[in-house]
Amino acid sequence: MSRIRKFTNTVVGILILVAVWEGVALSGRYEQSLLPSPVKVFEDMKELLLDGTLFTHIQVSLFRFLLGYVAAVVAGVVFGLTFGWFNRLWEIIDPVVQVLRPISPIAWFPFIVLWFGIGDLPAIVIIFIAAFYPVLLSTVSSVGKVDQTYLKVARNFGLKQFQVFTKIIFPAAFPYIANGLHIALGSAWIFLVAGEMVGAQSGLGYLIVDARNNLRTDLVLAGIIFIGILGLLLDKAIRVLEKWIGRNWGIVPNERGA
Amino acid sequence: MYIEIDNVSKMYNQHSGNSVKALDGAKLNIEKGEFICLLGPSGCGKTTLLNLIAGFEKPSAGRITINGEEVKKPSIKNVTIFQNYGLLPWRTVQGNVELGLELLGLERKRVKEIAMEYIELVGLSDFRKHHPYQLSGGMQQRVAIARALAVDPDVIFMDEPFGALDAMTRMKMQDEISNISEQKKKTILFVTHDIDESVFLADRIVIMTPYPGRIKSIINVPLARKRDRTHADFLAIRDKVFMELEMKEKDKLEYYL
Numbered sequence: 001m002s003r004i005r006k007f008t009n010t011v012v013g014i015l016i017l018v019a020v021w022e023g024v025a026l027s028g029r030y031e032q033s034l035l036p037s038p039v040k041v042f043e044d045m046k047e048l049l050l051d052g053t054l055f056t057h058i059q060v061s062l063f064r065f066l067l068g069y070v071a072a073v074v075a076g077v078v079f080g081l082t083f084g085w086f087n088r089l090w091e092i093i094d095p096v097v098q099v100l101r102p103i104s105p106i107a108w109f110p111f112i113v114l115w116f117g118i119g120d121l122p123a124i125v126i127i128f129i130a131a132f133y134p135v136l137l138s139t140v141s142s143v144g145k146v147d148q149t150y151l152k153v154a155r156n157f158g159l160k161q162f163q164v165f166t167k168i169i170f171p172a173a174f175p176y177i178a179n180g181l182h183i184a185l186g187s188a189w190i191f192l193v194a195g196e197m198v199g200a201q202s203g204l205g206y207l208i209v210d211a212r213n214n215l216r217t218d219l220v221l222a223g224i225i226f227i228g229i230l231g232l233l234l235d236k237a238i239r240v241l242e243k244w245i246g247r248n249w250g251i252v253p254n255e256r257g258a
Numbered sequence: 259m260y261i262e263i264d265n266v267s268k269m270y271n272q273h274s275g276n277s278v279k280a281l282d283g284a285k286l287n288i289e290k291g292e293f294i295c296l297l298g299p300s301g302c303g304k305t306t307l308l309n310l311i312a313g314f315e316k317p318s319a320g321r322i323t324i325n326g327e328e329v330k331k332p333s334i335k336n337v338t339i340f341q342n343y344g345l346l347p348w349r350t351v352q353g354n355v356e357l358g359l360e361l362l363g364l365e366r367k368r369v370k371e372i373a374m375e376y377i378e379l380v381g382l383s384d385f386r387k388h389h390p391y392q393l394s395g396g397m398q399q400r401v402a403i404a405r406a407l408a409v410d411p412d413v414i415f416m417d418e419p420f421g422a423l424d425a426m427t428r429m430k431m432q433d434e435i436s437n438i439s440e441q442k443k444k445t446i447l448f449v450t451h452d453i454d455e456s457v458f459l460a461d462r463i464v465i466m467t468p469y470p471g472r473i474k475s476i477i478n479v480p481l482a483r484k485r486d487r488t489h490a491d492f493l494a495i496r497d498k499v500f501m502e503l504e505m506k507e508k509d510k511l512e513y514y515l
Contacts, residue, residue, distance in 0.1 A: 149340050149344040150346060152314060152332075153344045153346075155331070156334070156336075156337055157334050157358040157409070158361055167357075168346070249347065
């Protein structure tokens with residue numbers, strides 16, 4: 001699909017959504033507070049942008065997000081490579097992970113507050129939990145996918161165990177790990193907002209809770225739209241990273257969608 | 259003798275609990291600098307034998323020594339070239355050739371020099387910044403050959419290295435490896451199921467038969483290098499190999515005028 005057509009499609013899709021929304025709002029069947037009109041919401045968005053409060057919130061949110069996400073990626077990759085390599089160990093840990101993984105990070109919230117107090121940490125911990133499992137699981141399975149020939153080559157050239165990890169297994173597994181990073185990014189972004197809604201005094205999630213407490217549903221929607229846009233931008237960014245990996249890792253480019 | 263294979267057998271345990279004899283009582287002595295082809299159909303144990311000599315696997319019985327030392331694990335002195343090349347796709351041609359050199363504790367500059375020399379030898383200087391997927395199969399295999407030669411091994415093992423190449427490219431690669439073996443005087447063990455290939459390359463052809471994998475006979479190929487694939491002497495040896503593999507009826511007499 002050409003870029004122009006893709007762009008047109010995006011614009012048309014959004015226009016239709018806004019038109020339907022405006023139409024329903026104009027019909028007067030719903031109160032302003034139940035369904036704020038797009039015009040009002042866009043005004044709020046403009047205001048948030050202009051008076052700078054938005055950027056303060058975004059800054060705080062992105063800081064928490066990056067900290068939690070990067071910590072999860074490092075931990076997930078290191079543990080993943082270890083567990084993936086030492087199969088026997090993974091056989092023991094796998095059932096535990098399978099039990100813990102489906103639990104929403106929000107469910108841990110009471111404990112997170114008890115252990116980590118309030119402020120930035122609870123949100124960071126929730127992001128960490130949300131991002132950790134996808135990275136861990138994709139890394140563990142990626143180690144199993146490493147071509148046996150590479151390992152034979154490594155043995156042949158006499159690579160030490162640590163060099164096997166750094167020179168063979170990690171780079172060989174990296175394209176698969178990157179896939180996990182992508183999934184983790186999405187799930188971490190979802191839980192960032194959830195985390196900030198229950199335990200923070202700043203950030204995009206807090207912006208929404210605060211607006212709700214003031215019965216400003218128009219502001220709630222404005223916040224939601226910004227969260228969506230930022231999530232989209234993050235997704236685009238990691239796609240660029242994936243393409244770069246594809247080029248530098250010698251993988252024949254076979255774009256799925258994108 | 260340089261490489262001694264003394265009564266070597268290899269059993270594999272199957273999931274069903276049975277064990278299969280992949281190689282049965284193989285005996286073979288190889289001299290330094292010899293080019294040996296292991297020839298036979300699938301299941302004859304030729305790859306098993308190669309893996310054992312290269313140290314990737316351990317024999318169930320018997321003993322293998324290289325230069326008087328028992329083979330226990332792979333060594334950088336004996337490099338294997340695989341059918342699927344075993345190139346690291348995230349490294350460029352140059353990066354791949356440097357892999358083995360990085361472990362020898364050489365200076366960075368020296369590593370690069372040696373890599374360049376061998377990339378030049380296999381004629382890929384213009385492609386050193388390319389990734390393997392950007393190269394044809396023949397070129398990829400040349401990278402693998404350069405990588406193997408770069409660490410200056412004593413023995414090179416090749417496991418059906420040209421099996422995935424088309425017929426024309428394969429013959430060209432056979433010419434090149436024949437030249438290289440003459441130039442560099444390495445001991446080469448070359449696994450193949452291609453009769454012509456073995457006659458073209460080998461000083462001696464080790465003929466193997468399956469179920470269980472055994473060495474049936476050894477045929478000398480007393481032809482000078484730069485062999486002519488269409489010469490009568492070449493064809494005579496080819497004929498002998500066919501006979502040994504029982505792919506030709508013995509009693510059928512034919513007369514030509």
